[in-house]
Amino acid sequence: MKRKLTFIMAGLLLGCASTGPAKGPEEDRNAMIKHYQQIFPDIKFENYIYGALAMNPDAKNQYDSFMEFPSYSIDLEKGKRMWESPFKNGKQFSSCFPNGGKNVAGNYPYFDNAVKRVVTFENAINACLKANGEQELKYGEKEMGLLTAYARSLSDGMNVNVKVEGSAALAAYEKGKAYYATRNGQLNFSCKSCHVQAAGKFIRSDQLSMMIGQASHWPEFRGGTDIVTLQGRFKQCEKNVRAKPKEADSEEYNNLEYYLTYMSNGLPMQTPVFRK
Amino acid sequence: MADAMKMRATMEGNVVDVKVLIQHPMDTGLMKDKNDKLIPAFFINQVVATLNGKTVLESQWGVGIAKNPFIGFRIKGGKPGDKVGINAVDNLGTKYDGEVVVA
Amino acid sequence: MNQLRRAFLKNAGAVGTFAIAIATGLFKPGAAFAAAWNNLAFTAKDPAEAMKNAGYGGATESSDIVIKAPDIAENGAVVPVTATSNIPGTTSMAIFVEKNPAPMIADFEFSNGAEPYISTRIKMAKTSIVRVTVKAGGKNYTSSREVKVTIGGCGG
Numbered sequence: 001m002k003r004k005l006t007f008i009m010a011g012l013l014l015g016c017a018s019t020g021p022a023k024g025p026e027e028d029r030n031a032m033i034k035h036y037q038q039i040f041p042d043i044k045f046e047n048y049i050y051g052a053l054a055m056n057p058d059a060k061n062q063y064d065s066f067m068e069f070p071s072y073s074i075d076l077e078k079g080k081r082m083w084e085s086p087f088k089n090g091k092q093f094s095s096c097f098p099n100g101g102k103n104v105a106g107n108y109p110y111f112d113n114a115v116k117r118v119v120t121f122e123n124a125i126n127a128c129l130k131a132n133g134e135q136e137l138k139y140g141e142k143e144m145g146l147l148t149a150y151a152r153s154l155s156d157g158m159n160v161n162v163k164v165e166g167s168a169a170l171a172a173y174e175k176g177k178a179y180y181a182t183r184n185g186q187l188n189f190s191c192k193s194c195h196v197q198a199a200g201k202f203i204r205s206d207q208l209s210m211m212i213g214q215a216s217h218w219p220e221f222r223g224g225t226d227i228v229t230l231q232g233r234f235k236q237c238e239k240n241v242r243a244k245p246k247e248a249d250s251e252e253y254n255n256l257e258y259y260l261t262y263m264s265n266g267l268p269m270q271t272p273v274f275r276k
Numbered sequence: 277m278a279d280a281m282k283m284r285a286t287m288e289g290n291v292v293d294v295k296v297l298i299q300h301p302m303d304t305g306l307m308k309d310k311n312d313k314l315i316p317a318f319f320i321n322q323v324v325a326t327l328n329g330k331t332v333l334e335s336q337w338g339v340g341i342a343k344n345p346f347i348g349f350r351i352k353g354g355k356p357g358d359k360v361g362i363n364a365v366d367n368l369g370t371k372y373d374g375e376v377v378v379a
Numbered sequence: 380m381n382q383l384r385r386a387f388l389k390n391a392g393a394v395g396t397f398a399i400a401i402a403t404g405l406f407k408p409g410a411a412f413a414a415a416w417n418n419l420a421f422t423a424k425d426p427a428e429a430m431k432n433a434g435y436g437g438a439t440e441s442s443d444i445v446i447k448a449p450d451i452a453e454n455g456a457v458v459p460v461t462a463t464s465n466i467p468g469t470t471s472m473a474i475f476v477e478k479n480p481a482p483m484i485a486d487f488e489f490s491n492g493a494e495p496y497i498s499t500r501i502k503m504a505k506t507s508i509v510r511v512t513v514k515a516g517g518k519n520y521t522s523s524r525e526v527k528v529t530i531g532g533c534g535g
Contacts, residue, residue: 058449225343306480332493334414335485337485341502343456345499367416
């Protein structure tokens, strides 16, 4: 592993493709798409949702085989029961969301100007629990993962549709973007080092996915059986570069999720999915 | 246990294609837990499939079948409306039974 | 007499192993299944011994057994494998992973219209030959392919 990482680091030090000066989120996103189209001329934009699977037919075949009859189907039914179980006051989760929770997940995260912070789908779930006198769920943990795996599946097929409007929202977006590009940990990598500058290259036996298309399919069942939320994945990635991870629902991770999800705008959502 | 199993049976031409998923840890007996203690082997070891009550598949499994085991098999001569049954048991004697109607 | 039963009765002479099997909970007496679990085959550490104990000894190579498996497993804990026997008169099929601590994965017996076809997900400890053996017309046949298992980097 050391040799491969040294090679990548040398490559990064020698200077890599710059994505150019960005005026705003939409310019950032378009520039980023152009960047990946140069690295992966044969991968269509809509297949960016498959990440490294789009780069490797053998891997994609395994994914397709799993998705035909996923190992997590019965776990997902637990999430369904959680979503449908009435609260003590008789109401259900569906009463907290427009359209009963169908085709809404693509609008998250959003920036709430009233409370001046990014609001994630998990925040909305907990807000619903609180408003109905129920105990909130711990962020990034298994119960929240199973519930949101089902709840977000009600938005399957919906395009990611995150909005950044107004100066406060833009500031949060910019904070997320800066975090994404900041080197971290003993290995001194930023998210950008791997997923933008080294996308398509290998770290040991893992091929690095492009950042566009990453945020559209969470939570995931790793190995088909272990539920991981998006912010749970942020923690894992930070540990991988030997950095101390932040907490789920921290301001840093919420802003990061805001930025990252915006960058997947226009891509269809699917939850949950199998990953290695 | 009925809700520990998911089944689907559809026609593929004139053959019934059956897909079965059983919720089970399939512990090999070789892994250790957080306290460094060996997790004992705990796995489904026998599975029988039937078509309208008649045995079509008898199988024995070892610990090498993956967690939340999946099995797919095919039966010639089945038709929509037929019943496909699964009777499984693990090494501790717990039974897992399921049934599905061919679509 | 079905093949599973025959293999078990052949191995049941080893009473000591049988007793161990019950003690470790590997075999639950009184289960309503035709043949008792083939402990000798499932616990054999050597793939050839496992094959022999399962009743598939002396198998001839055959290209009429088709194995669909990945070149490189995404995750060694869940490797999708599909095996089909095109040999006429196939009555049973078994899967082995030669380099697993216990190479025998599973054994299947087909009757009353079940096709000699199995799709499942298996565990592989490391890069190994995946072998499928088949009994057809009383004779044993085999085929195999290598599946690579790599240990990640940051796949989580």
